[in-house]
Amino acid sequence: MMQKTIDRLLIFLSIFLIWELCTHTFSVLDPFLFPSPEKVAQLLVEDSEVFRKSITSSIYLLTAGLLLALLTAIPLGLLVGWQRRLHQAVEPLTNLLGPIPPIVYIPYTIALLPTFTLSSIFVIFIGAFWPLFINTVAGVQAVEKGLIDSARTLGVSRWTMLTRVLLPGAFPHILSGGSISLVLAFILLTAAEMIGATSGLGWYVKYFSDFADYPRVVAGILVIGIVVLFLMTVYRQVSSYLLRWRTSG
Amino acid sequence: MEALLQLEAVSLAYGNNASNRLVLSDVTVDVKEGEFITVVGPSGCGKSSTIGLLAGLLTPTSGTIRLQGTPITRPGPDRAVVFQDYSLFPWMTALENIHFALQQVRKATREEALQYLHLVGLSEAKDKYPGELSGGMRQRVAIARAFAVDAPVYLMDEPFGAVDAKNRIYLQDLLLRLWKTGEHSKTIFLVTHDIDEALYLGDRIIIFTPSPGRIRRIVEVSFTRPRTRAYLVHDPAYIQLRNEILSLLQDDLIGELELVEGGTGI
Numbered sequence: 001m002m003q004k005t006i007d008r009l010l011i012f013l014s015i016f017l018i019w020e021l022c023t024h025t026f027s028v029l030d031p032f033l034f035p036s037p038e039k040v041a042q043l044l045v046e047d048s049e050v051f052r053k054s055i056t057s058s059i060y061l062l063t064a065g066l067l068l069a070l071l072t073a074i075p076l077g078l079l080v081g082w083q084r085r086l087h088q089a090v091e092p093l094t095n096l097l098g099p100i101p102p103i104v105y106i107p108y109t110i111a112l113l114p115t116f117t118l119s120s121i122f123v124i125f126i127g128a129f130w131p132l133f134i135n136t137v138a139g140v141q142a143v144e145k146g147l148i149d150s151a152r153t154l155g156v157s158r159w160t161m162l163t164r165v166l167l168p169g170a171f172p173h174i175l176s177g178g179s180i181s182l183v184l185a186f187i188l189l190t191a192a193e194m195i196g197a198t199s200g201l202g203w204y205v206k207y208f209s210d211f212a213d214y215p216r217v218v219a220g221i222l223v224i225g226i227v228v229l230f231l232m233t234v235y236r237q238v239s240s241y242l243l244r245w246r247t248s249g
Numbered sequence: 250m251e252a253l254l255q256l257e258a259v260s261l262a263y264g265n266n267a268s269n270r271l272v273l274s275d276v277t278v279d280v281k282e283g284e285f286i287t288v289v290g291p292s293g294c295g296k297s298s299t300i301g302l303l304a305g306l307l308t309p310t311s312g313t314i315r316l317q318g319t320p321i322t323r324p325g326p327d328r329a330v331v332f333q334d335y336s337l338f339p340w341m342t343a344l345e346n347i348h349f350a351l352q353q354v355r356k357a358t359r360e361e362a363l364q365y366l367h368l369v370g371l372s373e374a375k376d377k378y379p380g381e382l383s384g385g386m387r388q389r390v391a392i393a394r395a396f397a398v399d400a401p402v403y404l405m406d407e408p409f410g411a412v413d414a415k416n417r418i419y420l421q422d423l424l425l426r427l428w429k430t431g432e433h434s435k436t437i438f439l440v441t442h443d444i445d446e447a448l449y450l451g452d453r454i455i456i457f458t459p460s461p462g463r464i465r466r467i468v469e470v471s472f473t474r475p476r477t478r479a480y481l482v483h484d485p486a487y488i489q490l491r492n493e494i495l496s497l498l499q500d501d502l503i504g505e506l507e508l509v510e511g512g513t514g515i
Contacts, residue, residue: 149306150336154353154398155326164349168340245340245378 035215043219050204051223057199058227061117062189065124069181073129074174077136078162081170087137098134102127102184106192120192127188128181135177139170172246175239182235186228201227251318252279253436254303254402259312260461261298269310271461272298276312278455278464282401283434287447289494290457290465291501296440297333298462300406303438304330316402326354329400331408336391337379343390344375350394365397366390369423384411392420396427403428405439409446418478421450425475444494448487449476456494459501466497 016037022028024036035043044051080087105126109119143166151165167174193202201224208216259276262269273295280286288296301307302314305324314321316328330336337346347365351357366372369389379387388411395403408424409417428435441447447454448470456465468490472481481487 146332146334146336147338149301149304149324150330150332150338152306152324153304153328153330154350155324156353160353165338168338171340245380 032212033214035218039215040219040222043215044223047216047219054199054201054204055223055227057197058189058193058201061120061124061192061200062185064121065189066128066181066185068121068125069128069132069185070178073132074136074167077133077174078140078166078170080133081137081140082162082166094130094134094137098130102130102188103191106188106195110196116192116196116198120189120197123192124185124188127184131177131180131184132174133177135173135180136170139173139177140166142173143169171242175242179232179235179239182231183228186231190224253282253284253317254280254438255313255315255318256299256302257313257315259302259309259314261295261302261307262310273302273309274461274463276462276464278467280436280438282436285428285437285450285452286439286455287451287453288438288440288455288457289442289444289447289498290462291459291498292442293460294457295460295462296457297406300330300404300438300440303402303404304328326398327400328402328404329395329398331388331391331395331403331405333407333410334384334387336394337387339379342376342378343371343382346379346390347394347397351397354398362397365393368396368427369393369420385413385416388412389416389420392424401435403435403437403439405437407440407442410442417446421446425450444491444498445482447494448472448491449478449481454494456497465501468494 020037023031023034024038080090102123105123106119109122110116113119113122147165147169148161151161156165189200190202190205193200194206197203201220205217205220205224208214208220256276256278259273260271261273262271264270276299288299290296298307302309303321305321305328308322324330337343338349341349344359344362344366348357348359348362351362363372363375366375369392371386371389371393374382374386374390379390382390388408392408395405409420412420424437428437437450439447439450451470454468454470456468457463458465470490472484472487
């Protein structure tokens with residue numbers, strides 16, 4: 001435990017040191033393209049208000065798109081996974097639409113929907129929907145037949161079967177689909193922001209790269225990294241809580 | 250008195266059309282209300298399939314199964330089932346599993362559920378998930394859950410198979426106690442591979458032949474209740490009955506071996 005922390009710190013420190021030596025100390029790298037750590041740190045403070053606003057705006061879009069996906073993909077996935085006939089009917093459609101890289105929807109949705117906010121929420125929704133949906137279906141189908149039989153002998157209603165048996169039974173799959181959705185949603189978010197937004201983390205990076213302000217671009221990338229790391233950490237915590245019954249034994 | 254459970258010329262085949270594999274063939278038996286039936290037979294004789302049919306999880310290929318005169322077509326809370334494994338939901342704690350089952354039949358508090366856990370001596374494990382319990386403990390929770398729903402019919406598929414010897418004796422006695430107490434007399438249909446268990450618990454023992462499963466014989470076990478293990482094992486009648494069943498099962502196994510021998514030319 002202790003050793004692991006030390007190792008990690010060492011890696012961080014050495015990268016930081018190399019960065020510092022290559023930029024500030026010896027100026028090996030072009031300062032126009034490669035800002036020093038001091039410069040980046042200074043910008044993080046200087047632009048903190050812009051970053052705060054960008055994060056708020058990005059998280060808003062992300063949450064809206066993800067929530068929409070969550071509320072549609074999981075119930076639909078449960079139904080499709082449970083009803084064999086429905087699954088067979090829907091499967092070709094899933095196979096056709098599922099693999100389309102959601103990024104290609106961006107120009108179309110911008111034309112289709114009245115505001116940028118709506119179109120980016122929609123694109124994030126599409127991107128997050130398929131991994132969640134496909135994994136929910138797979139998760140339901142992976143629930144042990146014995147458990148379903150056991151529930152049936154207890155005389156559970158359809159609703160109870162879906163919510164208390166199939167849903168928790170499919171959680172392991174749903175949650176691994178969810179982490180794909182989260183990553184994909186973030187990629188789409190920043191891509192959409194780079195194309196059409198006037199705020200947000202993707203906008204920040206794109207905006208300042210248009211002015212060739214590369215120190216700010218680097219600072220923006222760093223902030224995005226930290227935000228994604230934070231979101232993934234929270235997601236992992238939630239996942240391991242929901243799957244606490246699986247961890248032991 | 251009319252039979253509670255009636256199996257009439259029941260056959261079961263898996264797979265569709267030509268490649269059917271016959272699992273059960275022409276099984277006919279009447280079970281009286283309040284009767285304790287035990288079932289023994291070599292593995293693969295369709296014992297578990299019989300439980301599946303009675304539970305309504307499987308549909309007979311031919312023949313009929315009736316409960317109080319009505320054909321069984323689907324599972325229902327009038328038949329509680331204890332499976333060999335997979336009975337419990339791994340995402341619910343021991344207590345939640347019992348509470349969940351109770352809630353399917355009536356409004357129930359967690360305290361009520363806890364009483365049943367107490368009955369099998371596991372009240373301190375109430376917040377444990379099945380994954381944290383031993384096989385034996387899981388099975389005790391499954392039995393507690395079955396009794397919590399208080400069904401008139403109990404279908405048990407080797408419920409004590411995974412339980413250690415000491416707990417098995419305890420659970421067998423508990424089962425007999427629960428069978429006799431309660432407001433209504435319960436009818437139990439218990440599959441086992443343990444002849445002593447079948448003899449100790451049952452009013453009648455159904456002996457199956459190997460695949461396809463047919464009823465080889467139905468043996469009356471007329472020892473008075475409550476039975477005492479220590480006396481029973483020394484009772485010449487018990488020993489004779491035990492040997493009889495054993496030789497019936499052995500005949501079938503030898504028959505099966507010869508069949509294989511003849512077929513493959515070993």
